[in-house]
Amino acid sequence: MAKDKAHDQSLTELGIDPSNPQQAVDKLRSLRSAGEVDEVKIAAAAGQIASPDAARLLAEMETGASGVLRREIRRALFKLRQHGIEAPPAAPESPAPASADSPVSAVISPVDPEGARLVWLIRERPQGGVSRLQGLTSESEGLVGAHLTHLSRRELREERSQIERRSTVKLVDADYRLADFILYDAYRRTPEARIGQVGNYLMLRAEIMDDPLPTDYQHPIYTEFAGALSQEPSVDLLNEPELEGWIVDRNELEPYLKEAEEIRQSPLVLNQYQQQERVNAVIGRAVDQLFAGQRGVLMRRRLEDTAYYLARTGRVQAARWAASAAATIRDGQPLSRVSFFVQYVARSMGMVLSQQEAQTERQPRLIMTPAEAMRAQAAARARQQRR
Numbered sequence: 001m002a003k004d005k006a007h008d009q010s011l012t013e014l015g016i017d018p019s020n021p022q023q024a025v026d027k028l029r030s031l032r033s034a035g036e037v038d039e040v041k042i043a044a045a046a047g048q049i050a051s052p053d054a055a056r057l058l059a060e061m062e063t064g065a066s067g068v069l070r071r072e073i074r075r076a077l078f079k080l081r082q083h084g085i086e087a088p089p090a091a092p093e094s095p096a097p098a099s100a101d102s103p104v105s106a107v108i109s110p111v112d113p114e115g116a117r118l119v120w121l122i123r124e125r126p127q128g129g130v131s132r133l134q135g136l137t138s139e140s141e142g143l144v145g146a147h148l149t150h151l152s153r154r155e156l157r158e159e160r161s162q163i164e165r166r167s168t169v170k171l172v173d174a175d176y177r178l179a180d181f182i183l184y185d186a187y188r189r190t191p192e193a194r195i196g197q198v199g200n201y202l203m204l205r206a207e208i209m210d211d212p213l214p215t216d217y218q219h220p221i222y223t224e225f226a227g228a229l230s231q232e233p234s235v236d237l238l239n240e241p242e243l244e245g246w247i248v249d250r251n252e253l254e255p256y257l258k259e260a261e262e263i264r265q266s267p268l269v270l271n272q273y274q275q276q277e278r279v280n281a282v283i284g285r286a287v288d289q290l291f292a293g294q295r296g297v298l299m300r301r302r303l304e305d306t307a308y309y310l311a312r313t314g315r316v317q318a319a320r321w322a323a324s325a326a327a328t329i330r331d332g333q334p335l336s337r338v339s340f341f342v343q344y345v346a347r348s349m350g351m352v353l354s355q356q357e358a359q360t361e362r363q364p365r366l367i368m369t370p371a372e373a374m375r376a377q378a379a380a381r382a383r384q385q386r387r
Contacts, residue, residue, distance in 0.1 A: 047076025142190030
C-alpha cells in the first residue's frame, strides 16, 4: 500500500492523472519530447499505467537504452506483464538492410566453439571484379590474419561455396559496418607479440574504405529485437548447432570444478540434496565471475553476432533469445539468476569432466588389480611357451 501511494505521488508530481491511461501516456510522450524530465522517471511512471500504450512507449524507449535507464524500463515492463500487458515489438524483427549506397559489402561466418570467425570486406573495382579483405578473428588472439586479394565475382562465389562445403557452415551477407567493427575490434585486442603479423591491417583496410575507424558501434540487433530484449533467454538456445560446441575454457573452470568435487567428497555433507544445493551455489558464483569484466564483454559480443547470424539464417526465435542474453550482460543484470547462463556453465563443467574421464580411460594405469596382474602373468607365460 505504501508503495502504491508513493507511485501515485510520483505520477501526480509529473502532472499525470493515472485514471485516464491514454492522456497519461500522451503526457509522458510530451514530457519525453520536451526533454524536461529524466527518462528514468518517465519509464518508472509508464510502468504504473496499465495500458498497452504505456507498454508501447516503454518498448520505444528501450531501443538504444542502456545502464540505469535500461534497467528501469525492464522493471516497468515486468510490472505491466504482471497485469497481462505485453510490449509489442518496437521495430520489425527482420534483418536490417546494409547501406544501399555503399560500394562495400561484407560476409561473415558464425562464431565457432573456439571463438573464431571468418570476415570478408568486399569492394567493387572500377575495372571489374572485386577487392576482398579477408580476416580471421579470435576471442583469445585478436586478429589472427588479414590479407587483401583481387578476384572476379565468379571466383568469389566459388570460394564461398567451397568454404561452405568444407566447413558445413553457411556464410551470410552482413552490413559492412558490422564486419568492419569485428575486424577492427579484433585488431585492437591482438597481443603485442603478434601485432607485427597483422600490422599492415590498417593499410589494407584503407584500400577497401575510407570510413573513420569504428571505435564504438551500436550493434543492430538491439534495434531489430528491441521488443524481445526484456524477455529471459531460453536454455533452448544452447541446442542450436552453432552453440552446441560452446564451452567455457577448462583452465577458467578448474577452480570451480575442484570446489564442486570437494563438496561431493566431503563427509560433512549429509545427503545428495545438500550436495547438489551447494554445487549449484558454486555454479552460480562461477556464472557471475566468469562473465565479469572483459570476459563478459567478449561473451556479449559473441551473443550479439550470433543473434545477427541466426536472424539471417531464418531462426528468428533463437535470434531473439541470443539478443536478450547479450542485453542481459550489457545491462549489468545478475547472470546467476538467468537459466541460460547457469545451464551454459553447468554444461561446460559436465563436458570438461567427461573429457577428463575419457582421457583417464585412454591412459595406461600404473597400478593393477590382483585379477589384472594374474591375467597379465598368464599371458606372459603363454607367450614364452609359444616361443
